[in-house]
Amino acid sequence: MGRPALLHEPLRPLHQKFFIHAWAQFRWGVFHEYGEPGENPFYFSVKYGRPEAIRCVFYMRGLVSMKNGSICLPPGSIDQKTGLYFDYCAWRPYPYNQRIQASMMDYQFIKEITKFCEDDERNQQTLHNYECPSRHNRLCEHKSTWDVISHTGDFAGGKNPPRNMVESELVPQFRVIKATSRKKRIPSSAPAKNYQKELFTRLDTHVVEADTGSSYVELFVHVMQGFMPVVGMKVMATINDPLAQQTTMVLYDNGAGIDMTKGDGIYSRAYTNLYLPGRYQVTARVENASDTFVLDSVVDDFDIPWKSKTIKRSIHTPTVRQLTGYFFDITRAEDLSSAKDVIPPSRISDLHVVEISKANKTAILSWTAPGDNLDDDKVDHYELFSGVNIDDVRKLLSVTNKHSHPMHRSIRTNIVPSRVTFGFQENYFWKAPPDQVDFHGKLHYAIVIRGVDSVGNAGKLSNIVTFSLS
Missing domain, CATH: 2.60.40 (Immunoglobulin-like)
Known part of the structure; x- marks a missing residue:
């Protein structure tokens, strides 16, 4: 919801929820959980085996329709090059009568939304959708918003637990501070004259931020x-x-x-x-x-x-x-003066699928190249991990982070050569391994990638992309 939208009279009851939405961004570093302008608002769900709209809680209800109100139905509304809905289709959530309660970082204008999404699988009303490519998932390693918020200084270690507050505690207290008396001022170009005053100038220095452990x-x-x-x-x-x-x-x-x-x-x-x-x-x-x-x-x-x-x-x-x-x-x-290279490549956060071919069992992947040391020069190569039949994409992140993927038969590794320096687009033509098919004969894939420098320093795993070749 943009700044001009707040000026519309019918939206006044939503201001308090928008404030919480914005506060969470600036205070706790979480991000939007809906589709971003200029990006595809749909993704392929490997868990459910069909195209879905980007949203935080999977069970949010809505319609995929065209501008004239006509419903977009598969397979006629599916673009075979992407496996997703055509651009003229949009997902519109129901503004009322929802069965979910989260997330405040998603469509906060929905009446029933009052909470942040979380990881409790017993509560489907607030359970975070880990596989959708929202900005929050891409940048926060597919963690729920409450997982990120609860580990900040405001809440870590049991700080500020939930409690019931009375109305008087919700009224803000303001204190007005003003000078108690006039101050005399001497201009720097004051004429020669006897003043019974002393003139001082001083430069104050304030530490804006300190970091005791960073190598950059x-x-x-x-x-x-x-x-x-x-x-x-x-x-x-x-x-x-x-x-x-x-x-x-x-x-x-x-x-x-x-x-x-x-x-x-x-x-x-x-x-x-x-x-x-x-x-x-x-x-x-x-x-x-x-x-x-x-x-x-x-x-x-x-x-x-x-x-x-x-x-x-x-x-x-x-x-x-x-x-x-x-x-x-x-x-x-x-x-910091050691000659040993300890700085890894930066994390890739914009991995996406450009095009798929079900006939050839291939996909064109694209991402912005990281650098050897974060964002300098170029990486030596990339490690690409592909998983099939991954019902929970967090398993792909967990298994590859623990370097146990050779023991996991549903995950394969590709070594991808580096072609360009930091900031330019890398493209890779990926072909599905012939033996990487799930138990039902489906070809639903989840892929992550990371850069590796010449001495073996590996960056963090990228955001996850999902698609189907069946």
């Missing part, structure tokens, strides 16, 4: 015009180390590496050359390119968030901004 520093530049993100900018960061040696690097807004979301105006990069103790100074330079524009999203249909329209306003006037005065300190460089 994350750099972020947020480019906005008002409240709207500016995309397509050329953003450069120059780092001066304690010996005044300069390193200049490009920051990206491509949703890869340490950059969480593509096209949100936040440009990111990891700096890994932390070999000296002392102060590192950072300067950022921002300038517009030929394809620079401002994004402004407008939601026209609250039932289908992924159908929101995106308005682009080009910036034609030459624009240059420079940020100075930023720095960070390294105090334990002796732990």
Whole structure:
């Protein structure tokens, strides 16, 4: 639900639920659990063997229909190249009379939704849908929102347990602070005259953030015009180390590496050359390119968030901004000066299926390439794990993380060569192993991938993709 939507009078009762939705994003780091604009709102469920709509709780009820209200029914409404519904089909959940209670990160405008999704399999009303490719699943390793929230500092270790609150406890308390008396001010260009006053100037330094165990520093530049993100900018960061040696690097807004979301105006990069103790100074330079524009999203249909329209306003006037005065300190460089490579490739979070061929039993997979050290250079190769008849995709993550997949007969491993450097698209033509068929003769697959560098450091497993070749 976008910012303009909050101004509509009929939606006023939904404001409190939208506030919780937004608060969870900014406070606890969870993400939307519905389809995102520009992405396919459907996926193939390996558990149920059919195309489904992206949603947090599987048992949320709704209709797959066209804009004119006609129902989309398989197989006539299924695109054979993807195995999913055609683009003209949309899933519309029922706004009332639902049998579920979650999730606040999904369609929070639904009357019955009052909770976050969780892992309790005894409660189908709040059980998290682990296999759908929502942004939350892609970025949070397919964990439920409550699993992520409950491990934050606000709730970990039994903090802030649920309790019943009376009305008086829900009324916010405000305190107004103001100066108690006038203060005299002396301008720096004051004329020569006897003043019975003392003039002091001082620079206060505040520690914004401290990390005692990281082998790299994350750099972020947020480019906005008002409240709207500016995309397509050329953003450069120059780092001066304690010996005044300069390193200049490009920051990206491509949703890869340490950059969480593509096209949100936040440009990111990891700096890994932390070999000296002392102060590192950072300067950022921002300038517009030929394809620079401002994004402004407008939601026209609250039932289908992924159908929101995106308005682009080009910036034609030459624009240059420079940020100075930023720095960070390294105090334990002796732990970082080893020549041993300990930094793995970044996690792939946008693995997706471009096209399938049931006749040839193949699939074209695509993802944004990670780097050797997070988002620098290129990986040595990829490990691709494919599972068939996986009724719970978490098993695929669990088995491959424990390196026990050779013992698991339903999981196969492919070594995929690396072709491009960080930030470019990798494509791989995958063919189903002839012996990897489940007990019912179906070909329903779940696949994950990870990058591996030249010394064997492996990145985290990617998001899961699912499809059928039967």
